Amino acid sequence: MKIIVTVKQVPDTSGKVAVNPDGTLDRASMQTIINPDDMNAVEAALKLKDELGCKVVAFTMGPPPAEGMLRELMAMGVDEGVLVSAREFGGSDTYATSQIIAAAIDTYGVDDDDIILAGRQAIDGDTAQVGPQIAEKLHLPQVTYAGEIKKEGNTLTVKRMLEDGYMTIKVGTPCMITCIKELNTPRYLSVGGAFEAYSKPLSVMDYNALKDHPLIDATTIGLKGSPTNIFKSFTPPQKGVGLMLEGADKGTTDKLAGILASKHII
Amino acid sequence: MAANFNSADIAAFKNVWVFCEQRQGKMMPTTFELISEGRKLADELGVQLCGILLGDNVDGIAKELGGYGADKVYVCNSPLLKNYTTDGFTKVIVDTVEDLKPEILLFGASNIGRDLAPRCAARLHTGLCADCTHLDVDLDGYVNFLRTGSSLDVDNMSFESKLFDVNKNLKMTRPAFGGHLMATIVCPRFRPAMATVRPGVMKKRVYDEALANKVEIIHPAFELNAEDVQTEVLEVVKAAKKMVDLIGADFIVSVGRGISKDVEGGIKLAEQLAEELGGVVGSSRACVDAGWISADHQVGQTGKTVHPKVYVALGISGAIQHKAGMQDSECIVAVNKNDTAPIFEVADYGICGDLFKIVPLLIDSIKAAKAAK
Numbered sequence: 001m002k003i004i005v006t007v008k009q010v011p012d013t014s015g016k017v018a019v020n021p022d023g024t025l026d027r028a029s030m031q032t033i034i035n036p037d038d039m040n041a042v043e044a045a046l047k048l049k050d051e052l053g054c055k056v057v058a059f060t061m062g063p064p065p066a067e068g069m070l071r072e073l074m075a076m077g078v079d080e081g082v083l084v085s086a087r088e089f090g091g092s093d094t095y096a097t098s099q100i101i102a103a104a105i106d107t108y109g110v111d112d113d114d115i116i117l118a119g120r121q122a123i124d125g126d127t128a129q130v131g132p133q134i135a136e137k138l139h140l141p142q143v144t145y146a147g148e149i150k151k152e153g154n155t156l157t158v159k160r161m162l163e164d165g166y167m168t169i170k171v172g173t174p175c176m177i178t179c180i181k182e183l184n185t186p187r188y189l190s191v192g193g194a195f196e197a198y199s200k201p202l203s204v205m206d207y208n209a210l211k212d213h214p215l216i217d218a219t220t221i222g223l224k225g226s227p228t229n230i231f232k233s234f235t236p237p238q239k240g241v242g243l244m245l246e247g248a249d250k251g252t253t254d255k256l257a258g259i260l261a262s263k264h265i266i
Numbered sequence: 267m268a269a270n271f272n273s274a275d276i277a278a279f280k281n282v283w284v285f286c287e288q289r290q291g292k293m294m295p296t297t298f299e300l301i302s303e304g305r306k307l308a309d310e311l312g313v314q315l316c317g318i319l320l321g322d323n324v325d326g327i328a329k330e331l332g333g334y335g336a337d338k339v340y341v342c343n344s345p346l347l348k349n350y351t352t353d354g355f356t357k358v359i360v361d362t363v364e365d366l367k368p369e370i371l372l373f374g375a376s377n378i379g380r381d382l383a384p385r386c387a388a389r390l391h392t393g394l395c396a397d398c399t400h401l402d403v404d405l406d407g408y409v410n411f412l413r414t415g416s417s418l419d420v421d422n423m424s425f426e427s428k429l430f431d432v433n434k435n436l437k438m439t440r441p442a443f444g445g446h447l448m449a450t451i452v453c454p455r456f457r458p459a460m461a462t463v464r465p466g467v468m469k470k471r472v473y474d475e476a477l478a479n480k481v482e483i484i485h486p487a488f489e490l491n492a493e494d495v496q497t498e499v500l501e502v503v504k505a506a507k508k509m510v511d512l513i514g515a516d517f518i519v520s521v522g523r524g525i526s527k528d529v530e531g532g533i534k535l536a537e538q539l540a541e542e543l544g545g546v547v548g549s550s551r552a553c554v555d556a557g558w559i560s561a562d563h564q565v566g567q568t569g570k571t572v573h574p575k576v577y578v579a580l581g582i583s584g585a586i587q588h589k590a591g592m593q594d595s596e597c598i599v600a601v602n603k604n605d606t607a608p609i610f611e612v613a614d615y616g617i618c619g620d621l622f623k624i625v626p627l628l629i630d631s632i633k634a635a636k637a638a639k
Binding site: 228 | 289349350352353356376377378380381383384385387388389391392393394395396397412414415416417418427432437441442443444445446447448449450451452453454455456496497498499500501502503504505509543561562567568575576586587590593596597598599605610612613614615616617618619620623624627628630631632634635636638639
């Protein structure tokens with residue numbers, strides 16, 4: 001039994017975000033972080049490892065510097081890293097990305113008692129599509145928005161969160177579960193872990209490693225193979241600065257209430 | 267799978283479809299927003315608008331969809347469709363789409379829509395755009411939207427494309443990078459063009475009983491067996507606590523990190539102001555992350571998108587993620603101690619001061635202003 005976790009290195013959109021004049025993101029000037037929901041998936045994997053002693057393998061697709069993120073995860077307790085990286089994979093939308101990661105996971109091998117964990121969504125795109133689409137390409141059942149995971153033998157019982165409550169879902173392995181922040185609190189990396197991280201196996205799967213997989217076809221990967229394309233990108237308009245009311249006393253609030261009343265807003 | 271199905275054979279696809287999400291036999295409000303928006307797109311294309319409704323014995327809620335603009339509703343009933351399952355719903359939708367070939371397929375971006383739509387798109391081999399906030403077929407309409415909805419100089423831009431017909435393809439606009447950027451996505455080479463749409467963004471039409479009476483209810487043949495569903499739903503639990511209805515609220519009073527010196531007191535003040543206005547309490551992500559208030563109150567890119575008549579931001583600095591969820595409110599009032607807080611950039615009226623001092627005064631002022639009317 002092993003646990004595969006899919007992770008993504010993303011620009012930290014909570015900090016300052018720089019936009020190029022042409023409306024694209026100036027990634028070079030931004031900090032990168034491990035996608036927050038993915039950290040919950042990693043923690044869920046490590047908890048199962050603590051309990052069952054199984055191996056945890058992290059998969060990521062991205063440029064070579066993403067290796068640093070895999071080492072960081074190894075310092076937390078992940079046993080092995082796979083970096084899926086090739087120029088041919090660049091510009092992939094969620095469909096093409098899922099296809100490539102599914103091919104990589106399938107090439108590595110999925111056993112009957114394996115679990116694949118992913119974050120619900122990445123903060124750069126916020127799509128939540130790659131997890132389910134990997135599951136579809138691997139013909140595995142999925143449970144998204146997991147707020148609680150219990151394992152008994154090869155059966156998982158998952159609390160799947162809804163806007164107005166939750167569902168309890170039973171699913172057998174192998175399966176894909178996507179994780180949300182309510183699931184757990186990610187652990188910190190340990191000093192000992194940081195030392196060990198560099199002796200753990202890390203492999204790179206490039207285009208050559210995957211090109212013969214049935215899911216990989218030049219017409220279904222990368223920018224050209226992606227079903228969706230960006231037509232235009234732009235920054236939202238800056239709304240004109242409104243009225244700053246003078247003062248911070250009863251006169252000020254009276255004025256505001258007066259304006260709202262005169263506009264029939266209240 | 268229908269033997270002749272080819273998602274790249276664009277000419278074979280026609281009509282706009284909306285996945286009509288219901289839970290426990292009750293239609294989700296977003297469905298009516300999507301039907302209303304789907305009507306606009308169908309009119310722009312000169313085609314029919316169809317709902318696809320899955321459940322167990324749900325014919326009774328199909329007719330209402332007509333009142334918001336659906337020409338037809340395809341209803342698939344089965345005990346296996348009583349509760350939502352990814353496998354069951356994906357199979358029935360994909361099989362029906364392969365048979366009937368709609369050119370556009372919309373889902374609400376609910377926790378269920380966002381589970382189902384990607385799975386369907388992957389099986390159909392087509393593109394899916396997540397969490398859209400604006401949809402256009404008609405190019406003029408899109409350009410007009412950009413005129414006010416973007417910082418682009420649209421009069422000096424070209425919208426032509428050698429690769430596809432810009433006037434026929436669905437243009438799906440969505441926020442990305444936490445709302446810092448907007449992107450318009452197209453799916454020119456495959457059909458159906460699929461999108462999930464953020465709840466609360468599209469405007470619901472006025473319900474028309476005469477249209478509801480004319481809607482055509484169709485039961486397409488489909489096959490679904492217990493073996494097709496690999497998951498088992500053990501229970502469906504509704505939250506005991508009533509969730510706050512941010513999307514339907516006319517007045518929202520939201521709190522941010524500014525309440526940190528007295529969290530309980532700050533929330534209480536927000537509740538009092540919301541009560542005076544007849545509204546509800548919202549929150550920034552910071553307060554939800556800190557555990558001060560439950561996640562159903564969260565407004566913003568990762569929370570809910572709202573456009574109330576009045577949005578009052580108390581002690582909210584105005585991170586772009588927050589602004590992405592509230593900047594289309596009709597009137598924004600901001601109270602913040604820091605006069606350079608970005609929230610003032612989107613506020614119609616700003617007061618620089620301590621919310622703990624301002625809010626009680628504001629409640630009195632509003633009471634007085636109402637009494638004077």
